[in-house]
Amino acid sequence: MYGFTYGDGITLIHFKAQSSRLYTAGDSLNCRYIRAHFKSRGGNAAQYIEASLGTLQDCAEEIESFGSAIVALEVEPQTYSLCRGLCRTLKRLDPDIRIIWFGEWVGKLRDMDPADAGADAFIMAGPESLLWRLSESDKESWRSESDLKLAGEVYIEEMHQEAFSYTEAEIEEDLYLLDRLSSPEAAKGPGCTVRWADLQGEISKSKGLRRYSASRFARELQQEANRGDGSPIVVEGFELEQSPQRLLQGLDVLREYATDSGFEIALSSEQLGWIEPERLAALNIAVLELIVTDSDAFRSPETRNRLTHWKTCRANVRLRIKLDEKSVLSGQETAPALRDWLNAGLIGQGDLTIRVNGPEKTKLDAETAELLSVCTGGSDPALLNGYLAFKTGQYPPQVLGSGVKHIAVSEEHVAGLARLEPDQLMGINSAFILNENSVCKSEKGEKYIDIEGVVKQTREWYRPIDHELEQQRQYVPHVHAEIRNAADGMTRLEMSEFDFGSPVEIGLRNYREASEPADKENANGRGLEILQLAQPADLDAFMEDVEAFEREGRFVRGYQVQGYVADSCRWSAAGQCPIKQLPRLYTEADGEVSGCGGCSAIGRIGDSYDALQREAAAISTREQLLRGCDGCEIRDTCSKCTFLPGYMTRDQYCDLRKRHVLLHRYMQVAQLLKGLRQYTAVFRDIDIREIGVSLRTCTHVLPASYASEGDAWVPDHLFVLFVGGQPLLYQANGGKLLKLSPLMALVLEAGIKGLSEMSLRRAISEVFKADEAQAETAARQVGLKLDEMGILSASRRAS
Ligand code: SF4
Ligand code: SF4
The missing domain is CATH 3.40.50.2300 (Response regulator)
Structure with missing residues (x-):
């Protein structure tokens, strides 16, 4: 701030x-x-x-x-x-x-x-x-x-006129109103914005339209260009210009102060006709937004041809469209043009916004809704990521500590939901999750756009929550519903009305089921799956997989990487338990609430965020004292889960964690490979069984006969991986992936096992058939190289 x-x-x-x-x-x-x-x-x-x-x-x-x-x-x-x-x-x-x-x-x-x-x-x-x-x-x-x-005034008697319908004579009187204002300060964040004209209301003499003179505009533009941060300068207000001469004058200023990063401007389809194609192509425009107020103009071949010519002349430019609500209403005329522009590659996903003029809902037919949804960007991945954080308990650190992020609600509590006082309890960017209950029945809802300009779909289960919170004048956050389909056993996640899109298919299975022999061949997983450790048999199956990983240094089943273990936080590294920041809440029977699903209560519906957080933190601290975490040999790698499921005592938990000292590494590597498989082709296109991971219990270049000798001198944020035999290094602190030579991989594996210099030299001699002097030189050179590359400092290695 x-x-x-x-x-x-x-x-x-x-x-x-x-x-x-x-x-x-x-x-x-x-x-x-x-x-x-x-x-x-x-x-x-x-x-x-x-x-x-x-x-x-x-x-x-x-x-x-x-x-x-x-x-x-x-x-x-x-x-x-x-x-x-x-x-x-x-x-x-x-x-x-x-x-x-x-x-x-x-x-x-x-x-x-x-x-x-x-x-x-x-x-x-x-x-x-x-x-x-x-x-x-x-x-x-x-x-x-x-x-x-x-407040108290409901109507101002003033003729309503669209800004686009002003005649020049009407606004001449207040021509350069913006010139009277002081220059705005420099932006404190990335991105520069300059204004040609703006529209502030409709009841002043100028009907709200204000402009700069060309000389003042040039001054503002030059100032922002000097501050440029490499992104296009956004120029606002050309679309409001009614005079072709003045528009061309403004565009000339743009040409004069052209920057490498270019400009982002908006023009109406009518204005496009005022500019010669060569003149438009000569301007360094990076993003052009076409304001469509009239579907006829949008369908005109002339507009399409001009823009096709512009895109052909300039590489890497982006065209966006802003559709006025009126054009959306004439869906049958607008939809074919939109489809045509999409197919021709003139626009793509996320290149459409909708300008809404009033709070009324605009109903859409299914085809137009689908099309608009594709062009406006469709479902938001951030909402799905939020849901996965809720299921796994693993939240990005920056979102923790400012209110509850997700509250799981059962059917019986929807009626009294306002008693939770979401305004005080929940973060602004948060969600209710309706979990398996009869209130969640999937249905085909009506599609529409309302005040937010987003394509939405009515959902039966949403209304009671909206109604309940609105009545109590509480803000309505997102609401998602898990809907279980008895026929195929799949759970479908339906996002709230604010996110139009098909339900997300989620496999919600018990771990033991996923590990059944029938699935063993399914090496690359079966789509989005959440694996629950609901009973001891699930825990046993999970631990069998962990043991195999420790032994072999690789995952052997797709679900281990593709799937998300529910409450992964319980099995993760130190610092991964978020309970003290209370990001999740579950409503339980008799009005109680818990911080982790199926675990003991920390308070009741109606308790404040502070009270619940205090109680969760107090129980957590007490539990760690009872267990003696401070003196425990694995305190630096254990998440110290406080709220355990009914089938597990604290002794059983501690015993399991101490027996599997690499459990936190298992969780880290599974998470890492999820990301790498999503973003890098080399990991995506390979069978999961072909990916090796160097561990203290399993190395891939260093012979197994070399037992661990002391503490690791390779820090935990370094991961040595093998893809089809090629060693790679992933640096989690910088997100970098590097190729390694086999010799470097061996040195790092020796570091993971904490080998002495003498053992390292012996291993190099053995693996690379080198004599003692050569092995010593090789070890020294690799050490220098790792130090030079900022991967591993010589001092850390020496320690
Ligand atoms: S194993 Fe038990 S005692 Fe040791 S750190 Fe974990 S929770 Fe604490
Ligand atoms: S108490 Fe256990 S289940 Fe709850 S958030 Fe912490 S680690 Fe996760």
Whole structure:
């Protein structure tokens, strides 16, 4: 966070939807204009910045601690629901705090009462100067402001006009309104944005349209180009330009200040006709967004030909489309054009956004929904990754510690869900998981787009939760449902309404079942599988696989790498138990809640996050004292699982972990190979049985007759792997994969076993048929090389 201010002044908030309903709090050009305006007058404007958002309550408390009298939120359709949730929480915390909404979309909310959104007022035009005046005056005098819509006002009598339909004569009077503003500060993150024109509301004299003169635009552009970070400079507002001459003048400025990384601009299909194809091709445009307000123009062969010509002339350029809601409604006309553009390679996945004008739902036929979903990007992998973290208990460290991420809910608790107080308990980017129960029946829902511009699908099980939380004015996060199909035994994971896409097929099996002989030949796994250790027989099967891995230094069944062991955290390395940060909660019978599925309770529904977290941490600390973890020989590699399943005592757990000292390595390598098989062809295309791993118990170049002699002098973040006989080194701290010579592999294997220099030289002589002097030289040279490459320092090796 930066820009703390106390006392009066304002705090600005801009939420950014990274994907459907996964948010960060960041900066924006509009906020930068406002800060510049305040700064030029000696005022304070702070910006709330947070990449990893906690609960709504945490977020509100943090914003309140800035001490500003006014909190101003830039609101967009995609962030409407979150902003409304935050405003309600802020008002509960401090009823006197003054909340104002602003932004292009807010300027069109003529029919909405700010009070319904938890705000005191909406700014309809000119946010910079208006916010400044409001911060300088008491609330009573706000009534005299003409471009401000106060809570309680539901309608402003003003002709609604689309920005695109303005005639030049109407706006001539306020031609260069942007020139009157101070230059925005430099962006504090990556990416530069410059503005040609903007649209702030529709009720001012200029109907909200503001422009720079060409000379001022050139100055702003030059400044940003000097700050360039290698990514294209985003130029906003060309699409609002009504005059062909002025548009061409703006494009000439772009040509004059061309940068290597190019520009990202938006143009309407009509504007495209104003620019000669050669002129367009000569501009260094990296990304062109076509604004489609009229499906006829979209279908016109002329538009298609112009863009095909542009893409042919310039390599590596990207075309995106922004479809207006009206064009989506005429799906039967728009869909064929979209399909044609997709097939012709003019656009691809993720190249379409939809601009929604009002809160109403736009129904879609199945074909259009499918097509729009492909073009807009479809399902979000982040949601599936979140679900897998919930099942395995393995969360990325950066998301821990700011509210519960997932709550498993059974049918009987849906009715009283609001008593959990998700606003206080759950992180903003979190989800409920409806697990196997009768409320989850799969059904074919209606497809539609609503305020967030995302293709969605109604799901029967979603409505009761939405209704329950809405009634209690609680924010509705994601909801996923596990749906068990009795016929094929598969579980299907259906994402919430906010994620349109086919259900994800998941095999949810007990470990023993997966290890049945029939599956032994299935060396590369059977798709996405979650393997549960539900009873002692499953645990035995799992341990048999671990023992085989320790013995042979390789996995022999596909599911070991392809599958996800439920509650992997229990078997992982030290520091992998997340219970003290409480990322998961399960609702249990009689209103109790637990932190790990099927384990003892840590509190009841209605308990606060702090109380539950305290209790989980206290039990965990007590348990470690009882077991004597501090003096345990494997304390540096054991995750010290506190909450054990019913069939396992603490002694049995400790005994198992001590007997299998490489259990944590097994889990690490399985996780590593998952990633390598996903991202590198060499690992993806090979049978899992052909991949070897060097361990203390099994080496592949160093003869087995060399027993371990002391502690390893190769650190744990180095993994020596063999693919079809080729030794490789993976450095987990930098994510690098390197080819190794057999000699280097032998030296590293000797390090894993903690061999002395003398034993190492003996091994080199034996394996490479070298005499003593040659072996000594080879060992020294490899040592120097590993040191030089920053892989293994000489001092560590000597220790
Ligand atoms: S094996 Fe038991 S005593 Fe040893 S660190 Fe693990 S949990 Fe603690
Ligand atoms: S207590 Fe055990 S199951 Fe629960 S989070 Fe920690 S390691 Fe995982």
